[in-house]
Structure formats: structure tokens, C-alpha cells
Amino acid sequence: MATIEGTPGYGRDHLPYGVVLVAGAPTPAVRIGDQALDLAAAEAAGLVDAGGVLRSATTLNPLLAAGPAVWRRVRARLLELFSDPAADATLEELLHPLAQVEPVLPIAVGDYVDFYSSEHHASNVGRIFRPDQEPLLPNWRHLPIGYHGRAGTVVVSGTPIVRPSGQRKPPSQESPSFGPSARLDIEAEVGFVVGAPSPLGAPVPVDRFADHVFGVVLVNDWSARDLQAWEYQPLGPFLGKSFATSVGAWITPLAALSEAWTDAPTQDPPALDYLRESDRRGLDLSLTVRWNDTVVTSPPFAGMYWTPAQQLAHLTVNGASLRTGDLYASGTVSGPRRDQVGSFLELSWGGAEPVTLADGSERTFLADGDTVTIEATAPASGGGRITLAEVTGAVTPARSG
Template sequence: MSERAPASASFTVGVRAHNLTRMSDTALFGPDNLPYGLFSTPDSPGHRRLGIRYGDDVLDAGAAALAFGSAHADVLQQPSLNPLMAAGRSVWRAVRAESRSWLTEDVHRETAARHLLPLSGVRLHLPFEVADYVDFYASEQHATNVGRIFRPDDEALTPNWKHLPIGYHGRAGTVVVSGTPVVRPQGQRKPPNEPLPLFGPSRRLDIEAEVGFVVGAPSELGAQVGLDGFRDHVFGVTLLNDWSARDLQAWEYVPLGPFLGKSFATSVSPWITPLEALDAARVAPPARDLPLLPYLDDSAEGLAEGGLDLRLTVRLNGHVIAEPPFSTMYWTAAQQLAHLTVNGASLRTGDLYASGTVSGPEPAQFGSLLELTWGGREPLELPDGKRTFLEDGDVVTLTAWCPGPAGTRLGLGEVTGEVRPAVGA
């Protein structure tokens, strides 16, 4: 069969059963993608099940594993992805190969079809239990833009920026799945001409288009995970919207970093794409301007293609407002993991770390409204009006695709969220 689309009997089951609104998505979730998620059905809403996306369907992975007598049925029958994530790379590979064969091989298709459900008929949940959440700051263009906007009197990049991937811990408990409404946060802001801070709903609510990496295999306290350990520990990839209240952030972030300006919500895809699915998207990161310390030096063979050619799209109320290219990120996910653990910090199953806002060199490639409107000074002209920061009712959607094997394209699970008015406002 063709590698380009899951045009199989099993796939047809889903297509018949529901209304396809975005036909192009079908091909992006073919047999070379197979991301994992967690779903429930309306007739048994409390029963969360592990699912594998295939075109516009979802495979009930636990039920299929039982039907096929899989040796990995135990981890596939859990109400969370975490047990599969914790099982390690050899199990990830085996389960992926197995489920691909169920969905694509003639002898299995009829059995598999019995465990496929149309995506439109299921509810998708946060796919894994988040342990620690770390947010990096790995785009040179983004860090330069933010430096120019927030600290116009200083050098745009701080002196440490090209020596280490700067990051900080965020709030794991407010990581939410795509589709969760985002309530406009309240808090303190201090306009420059006011003598005292004001309290109220944020007036500069923003998005950050990011890529998140999900840790599967844990590490011991005191052990460092080197660059070559990245693929043994990282299970997969998600899109991530790091919602940001710029006015709260600007007032609070010196000297200990962002806190309430970020902690109200972080949205992730309902689908985690296995790292292995992204092999055809591996690219070399940009040339480094300064020599790196050995634990971050990825110039050696086998490590040099640490970048990923993911093409992101940011839509505001359906209109494309940016197309950030992940391939331009200065620091790679492997470098971020090596840095995160170089002090002996341990990893847990479910640790999530995000790239930081993805911004390419062109203005149409900036991954936040802060940059797209240059601090709110240059509004975006959209068909339904001007925008600086987000208004109540706005819907932001992140999508992405990347090259797959043999000229195909793979999609990452989209992340969407609607802004709701502040509580009591």
C-alpha cells in the first residue's frame, strides 16, 4: 500500500462514521505517525483508554492489544500513557511496530477495524500525568526580540545565552489539554506612568508557540543524561501553547523569573508523537557562534542532527498569523535535556520540557503576539479587526507538520484554546 495515506479498510470505518471537516489532516496521521493519546466515549465517560490516532480514527489500544494477544497489553490497558512511557525505548519500539502492523497488514485489518472509533465521537484527555514542567528559551530570534522589547537599554541577549540553554520551571498542575478554555488571569501590573501597581484582568494576554518534549524513562538522582541519552529517555513530542500575561510578567519577573504571568495555563496536544516517528525530520541546528562546553557539544557524528524540521502554524480565529520554523532553534532538545540533568537532577516519567517560543528570522515567523505586534505597538490587521494582544472569545490554534518517510508529511496534534473573560469581570 501507499505510504502516503492510511487508505485501508480499517481507515474507511472511521471516514464513513463522521463528518470530515479537515480532509488534509487525514494524510498527516497515516501509518508512519501513530501518535498516542487518552480518550473516553460518551457511553462510558469515566473510562479513560489509551488510543492511537490513525487518520481520523482512534484505535482503542488496550482492546486491540488484547484481541491480538500482545505481550504489551498490560501497559496499553492503563488509564494513562505513563506506564507505556516508563517502559523504555525497546517497549516503545515494539509497541509501535506491532500497532503499525495491526493497522496496515491485510491479515490484521479486519480485527483492528473492530477497535477503531471515529475521532469525532470520542473525548480526548490530557494524555499523560505531568511530573515537572520546564520551559526553555531556545530561539535566538525570540530571545533577541524579547530582550529588545523588555530591556531596550541593554544588550538583547544576556551574556549567558549562547553558553547554556536558559530555562526555568513552570507549573505542572496547570498543564491542560487542547480545547480547555483559558480564563483571562488577574493580577498586578504596573504601567510605567503609574506610581503604584494596579490590579485587574491582564490586558496583554499572549500566546507562545512551542514544541514540548515528554520524558518517558526516568533517571536516578545524581546521574547525568548525556546528549547520547536523549533518545533513551524522551518518549515523544507535543505542540504546546505557553499562554503568557505580559503585563503581569513584566512587573514580577525580576529577579526570580516568570511566575503568575505563566502559571495560569499551558496547553498541550492531546496526541504525543513518538520520537521515532520524527526520524525523517532530523536536521542540523543552526551553526553555533561560540564554542560549547563538552556536555553540550553536539558536533560529533550521530549527534549533529539534533534539530527537527517542524513547520508550525499559528492561527487566531482561523486566520494564519505566523508560521514559525522549529529548525531555526539554536538549542536542541537533546542539549536541553543534557543541561537539565548536568547538575544531577533526576528525571521522572511525565517530565515535560518545552522549547521556548519558536520564532524564525522573518516577522511572519514570530511565535508570539508580543513579537508579532512589537510589544503592542504595531497591531495585526486581521479580517475581523485589529489585534495587539488577545481579546475575550479569541481562539488560538497551533498546528505543525514535518517531513515523514518517502516524501510523506506527518502532523503533530493541534493545540487550541479559547480565551474566556476573567472571573468576575
């Protein structure tokens, strides 16, 4: 069928959801190949049935809030349509080439939480910042560490990233100074988008993950390491993290990742009961990070110590409610090797070992004008792979005043 030709990794086995501008107006869409199907128009035409929530939607939130039964019904119908040659002519009128539409942030973000779930990343950071101590703090293997981020600075892939300014205090200085971050970094992460909400005071059990999470999106949690190092004691990340978090423009539904689940690492000591999974599974996602035109690292997501289901259970165990559009991210994805790390802090070992890019230039942290792109693939049905929507951003100079 003509409707599924185009970019590999975006066929019928994927069908990620996003929001695009059509004639200047945001409309929910599903990606097929290198085209976007207008879902509002498709529901108005009677081609899909989401209970009417798509017809006037400007974000994916109404679809997310409708819950798993509607998600399954819409996806099943889309699979039928894209498999039926008789539907080609009708669908053609509702398809827009991606080159002719502008993707925008697909959800109205409720809350944003970032975790710290890679043992390799946490150990590397500990060795860099606390070389004379145990790399992992005593609580790390007992609970998924996280912090509450700033939902208002979550931006769609392609949004320029303004270099943040703030207080910095290098060890060589007696007092802090103010100015642009000199140690601007990235964190390659995987994010989980919440659809169905939960009531305040009602924890979400670890086995109810799929009842609430709609899908997966790549995340770059930009980080100003010099701002972070001065401010995080004793309360944790703040201005060093809150200036920008980039997400991919297309959300991969959990249904498209059915072949990507794999055994997660064994936990020692065993997790407490509310974190203990009857079927302990992680996602076999293969990430790559490009710094300008150079692939510098390839983090493996399958090795994350804390799983997405455990993160969700811990996030709500105190009774915190879920809201439609909530986003929580895995934390930096790092493997055991230097070419598998998910931050430039690790790649340059705290700035002590510069990285040489393809053009011969050297970097420790990001320079103005640099572009970072995070990509990922996952196993799909039939032995193929799907491609998660990339997340990219270019650094622009700090603003004064």
C-alpha cells in the same frame, strides 16, 4: 485498507498516542486517520504486547515508563496490524471514530520546564524590553535558559483559557494595581515528553536523548505579559506563566520523526563539553499560528539555537532526576522575519503595531473570545508529511472573587 483512510498526516507513518474517553472511561489509544484504536482492548485481545501495562492504564505513563524496547515493539506490531488486510475485521471492533470519543490529557505530568531556546525570539524580546542594551544577555549563548513551570496547570488542547488576574504596573503608574491581564499572549512551542526516568544525582548525557524522550507534542505556553513584566525581576516568570499551558491531545513518537532531523545552527562560542553533540541535530518542523480565522505567523523550528538533546542534558546536569511524564518545552519558536514569530508580543512589537485579522478587527494582544490554534507538520518517509496534533484554546473572561 479502510482503517487508514481519513485525515491526511495520520497514516501508518505517524501513529501518535493519546488517551480518549470510551464509554466515559479513559483508555490509551493510537490515532490512525480519523479513528482511535483502543490500546487497552488491543492488548487484552493479544493483538499487541506491552508487557500488560496497557490493559488497565488510564494515562500513557505506564507505556512511557516501560522504556524504548517496549515502545519499539508496540509500534512495530501496530505497523504490522495496520498493513495486514486480514486484521481489518478484528481491528474494526476496536476502532472508534474521533468524532465519537473525547481526547483528554494523555499523560500525568510529572514536572514541567520551559526553555528559551530561539535566538530570534530572545533577541526580539531584548530589543522590545531593553532597546538601549545588547538584545541577548551574556549567558544566553552559553546555556539553555529555562524556568520550572507549574505541572498542575498543563491542560489538553481545547480547554478554555480563563484570563488570569494579578498585579500589573505600567510605567505610567507609580504603584501596582490588581486586575485581569490586559496583555494576554501566546507562545508557540514544541514540547518533549519524557518516558524512561533517571536516578537522582545522575546527569543524562547529551547523546542519551532518545533513551528517555518518548515523543513530541505542540505546546502553547500562554503568557500574561503585564503580570510577567512586574513580577519577573529578579527571579523570573511566576504568575504570568503558571495559569495555563496547553498541549496537543496526541503525542507524536520520536520514531515517526526519523525523517525530520536536520542540521542545527552552528553555535558560537562552542558549547561546554556536557552540551557538545557529536551529531548536532534539530527537528525540521513547520509551525503555523491561527488567530481566530487568520494565519498570522509561521514559525520554523529547525532554526532553534539550543537542541532538544542539549535542553535535556542541561536540565539534568546538576543531578536533577527525570520522572515519567515530565514535559519540557522548547520556548517560543521564532524565525528571523516578523511573519515567523511565535508570540504576539513580537508580532505587534510590544503592542505598538496592531495586527489586522481577516474580519478587519485589530489586535495587539488577546481579547476575550479569541481562539488561537497552533499547527505543525514534519517530513515523513516516502516524501510525505505527518501532521502533529494541533493545540487550540479560546480565551474566556477573568473570574472575580
